[in-house]
Amino acid sequence: MRIAATVIYFIYTVIAGILSIPIWLFLFIVSRTISKKKTYEKTSMFYTKVFSFGYRLCAFFGGARVKVTGLELLPSPEGEKFLIVGNHCSNLDPFIMGGWLKKYPIAFISKPSVFDLPIAGRYMWRLRYMAIDRKNNRQGIQVIRQAADMISSGDSCVAVYPEGTRNFDNKTLKKFHDGSLKSALWAKCPIAVCVMTGAHDISKNWLRRRTRVTLDIVEVIPYEEIKDLKTPEIAERIKATMQARLDKIA
Numbered sequence: 001m002r003i004a005a006t007v008i009y010f011i012y013t014v015i016a017g018i019l020s021i022p023i024w025l026f027l028f029i030v031s032r033t034i035s036k037k038k039t040y041e042k043t044s045m046f047y048t049k050v051f052s053f054g055y056r057l058c059a060f061f062g063g064a065r066v067k068v069t070g071l072e073l074l075p076s077p078e079g080e081k082f083l084i085v086g087n088h089c090s091n092l093d094p095f096i097m098g099g100w101l102k103k104y105p106i107a108f109i110s111k112p113s114v115f116d117l118p119i120a121g122r123y124m125w126r127l128r129y130m131a132i133d134r135k136n137n138r139q140g141i142q143v144i145r146q147a148a149d150m151i152s153s154g155d156s157c158v159a160v161y162p163e164g165t166r167n168f169d170n171k172t173l174k175k176f177h178d179g180s181l182k183s184a185l186w187a188k189c190p191i192a193v194c195v196m197t198g199a200h201d202i203s204k205n206w207l208r209r210r211t212r213v214t215l216d217i218v219e220v221i222p223y224e225e226i227k228d229l230k231t232p233e234i235a236e237r238i239k240a241t242m243q244a245r246l247d248k249i250a
Contacts, residue, residue, distance in 0.1 A: 006208045013207060017061065027054050031122040036115070043105045043128055043156045051123040055099030062092050062202055065210045068100050070217030074192060077103040081151045081158075082220070083184040084192045085238055087173060087246075088161035090199035096215055097159060097194070105156040109147060109180055128156060132180075134164065140179060148186035158183060162235060170200040173243055178235035184226065185234075191221045193238050195245045218245050 030050055059066060075082060084106065086097060094108050105127065112131035115121045128150065132143045147158040160183075162176040184191050198213040205211045219241055226234050 009209055010207050013061065013063075020057065020061075023057065027057075028119055031119045034122040034126040036122060036125050040126055040128055043107065043150075044126060045105060047123060047126045048105045049102065051120075051127060052099050052102035054120070054123070055095040056102075059092055059095045059099055062095070063206050063209070063211050064092060064096060064199070064202055064213045066096055066100055066213050066215060068215045068217070073217050073220045074101075074104070075190065075220070080189060081105075081154055081156060081187075082190040082192050083147075083151060083181070083187070084157055084159040084194060085181070086159065086161055086194040087196055087242055088163045088166050089168070089170060089196060090166065090202050092199060092202055092213075093161070093196060094159070096196065096199065096213060100215055106159050107147070107150060107156045108159045109143060130158075134177070144180055144183050145186065147180070147183040151183065151187035151189045162238070168200065170197070171246060173239055173246070176235040176239055178231040181231045181234045181238075184223070185231070188223050188227070190223055191226065191234075191238065192217060193219045193221065193241050195242050197246070197249055216245060218242065 027050070030047075034047070084097070084101075086093065094110070098106055098108075107128045107130060108124075109130045109132050110124075112133065114129070115124055115131060117124075130143045130146055133139050150156045151158055160180040162178065162180060163174040164177050165174075167174045181191070195216045195218055196213065197216070198211055202211045202213070221237070226237075229237075
C-alpha cells in the first residue's frame with residue numbers, strides 16, 4: 001500500500017512539474033528585469049510577492065506541507081519592521097519562511113554563493129539580500145549595519161540564522177554566532193523568534209511523500225527588553241526560548 005502511495009505521489013509531482021512550466025517561464029522573464037549591476041536602495045513589494053510565490057512553488061516541489069503558527073504575535077505588515085531569528089535545518093528554510101510570511105518584505109543575511117543561483121539569485125539581489133563573509137570581520141560589521149538601516153528605515157525586515165550553517169540534529173541547537181543580533185540593537189527593533197520543525201525530513205522523503213513542516217513564531221521580544229543587554233546575553237535568551245520549544249515538540 002505504501003509503495004502504491006509513493007508511486008502515485010511521484011506521478012502526481014511529475015505531472016504538476018510539467019503543468020508548472022509556464023509559471024517557471026514567467027518567473028524567469030520577470031527575473032530578467034532585475035540588474036545585478038545596479039544597487040537598489042529600496043525593496044519592492046511587487047518582487048517580494050512574485051518571489052514569495054516562487055518560494056512556495058519550490059517548497060511544494062520539495063514536498064513540504066507547511067503550517068504556520070503564531071502569526072498573530074508579529075507586528076502588522078504596515079507597522080514597524082523587525083529582525084527574524086530562526087533555526088537552520090534544511091536548504092528549504094528560507095523558501096518556507098519567505099514564502100509563508102509573504103506579507104512582510106524580508107531580506108536574508110546569507111552566504112555569498114546564493115546570488116549565483118539561477119533565477120533566484122536575481123530576486124535575492126533585488127530584495128536586497130545581504131552576503132556575509134564570516135572570515136572578514138570588517139565586512140561582517142558593514143552587513144550588520146546595513147541590516148539595521150534597512151529595518152530602522154522601515155524598508156524591510158531582516159532574517160538571520162545564528163547557527164550559521166544547517167544543523168542536522170533536530171533536537172539540539174548549534175552554538176550561536178551572536179554578531180548579527182547587533183542589528184536589532186542598532187535598529188532599536190523587536191526580534192521575532194521562530195522555530196522550524198519537520199524540515200530535516202524533506203530530503204529523505206522527497207518524491208516519496210509530503211513532509212509536514214511547522215514554522216512556529218514562538219515569541220516577539222520587544223526592544224525594551226533587550227536594549228540594555230549584550231549580544232551574547234540576547235543570544236542566550238533566544239537560544240533558550242528556541243530550545244524549550246524544540247524540547248516541548250520532542
